[in-house]
Amino acid sequence: MTAPDIDAVAARLRQQLADHLATDGWLRSRQWRAAVEDVPRHEFVPRFYVETDAPGLTTWEPITPELIGVEEWLRRVYADDTLITQFDGRDIDWTDPKPISDAHPTSSSTLPALVVRMLEDLLVDDGMTVLEIGTGTGYSTALLTRRLGAGRVASVETDPGVAARARDALTRCGYAPRLLSGDGLRGYPGAPPFDRTIATMGVRSIPSAWVEQTRPGGIIVSTLRGWMRSLGLVRLTVGADRNAQGRFLTGEPSFMIARQQDAPESLGMIPAPGEGDARDTGHGPELLTMPDSGFIAQLAMPTARCFTLPGDDGAPATYVLDAAHGSFAVLAPLNGGGWTVRQGGPVRLWDDMEKALALWGAAGSPGPTAFGLTVTAGTQHVWLGTPDGPNWKLPAAA
Structure with missing residues (x-):
């Protein structure tokens, strides 16, 4: 297949992708549709x-393209x-690519539906940064x-190798945003405040630098997540007092967690059989x-993580283990049905979880x-209903 054929096939597939995203309701504006139809995604993911x-x-x-053919690769x-482009923070050896198992993806090109959904939710206008x-x-x-022009976009990437490949691809395609290789949780130091901030990785809480570098009245769109699961996509408005507030737009999207906020390798100590206080629980x-x-x-x-292993019998x-506090909860099935929980440590994890469930249930168990x-x-803190409603504190931002 010749280069002109690649361009023609890719243009047709971009049109189909835009149609699909529009039909599903993710692509809603003509400006973002024009961007999806114009930007050659294949230049940014030549291998994945x-x-x-x-x-x-x-x-x-x-x-x-060499393994499956150019047309199937483009499809x-x-x-x-x-599309995954890195595992465990290490570059992939593409000289002889093999299937990979038991690895942790650390960089990717996120599915376009989520990318476009977040861009639409960012509520940008012409002239914004x-x-x-x-x-x-x-x-x-x-x-x-x-969508906005080179002088109005700045982007920060933590991984130097990933940043270099992105810079090469952007240059090759004729795009010239401001690029910085550094700690994304610190934002873009020294830049004037931006109208909008968007994060394409999950964070346990919003870094203060993002709020400080977004102008009053500006918007931050990010996904929040923990060590057990994603909390979802949130949109915040920065106030004149340099605080920020907003609501979750959905609980579905999940990005890889920021490397600086990833869980420690140690899960904590598995409790010994019989350790802790046991009781029945109505929740499995x-x-x-x-x-x-x-x-x-x-x-x-x-600050907890959970997993399943053979229990005492x-x-x-x-097992729900909290390495930060040395606390644990162990759930085991009862012979006649139901569950028992065994807890220990300074934080009663399952008690806290049941209290939260009760507050949520009293409000009608909303999404x-x-x-x-x-x-x-x-x-x-995350709140339910209104800022004065039941609330839960998030871990401090790194």
């Missing part, structure tokens, strides 16, 4: 990995999928630059993974869009 359906360990397979590029945290492959940076471990109750559990236990048990976030210089 996608998850397979193989049983057992999660496995990713390499996708390159995969312009599908509404996330935008700070993007997390350049990644540079694809979303290119969309922003196509499924509430940790269900969409709405999982949101509540993450708020109630912000050999039956599967769910994440009923919650909001308030950010001040000293604290950040």
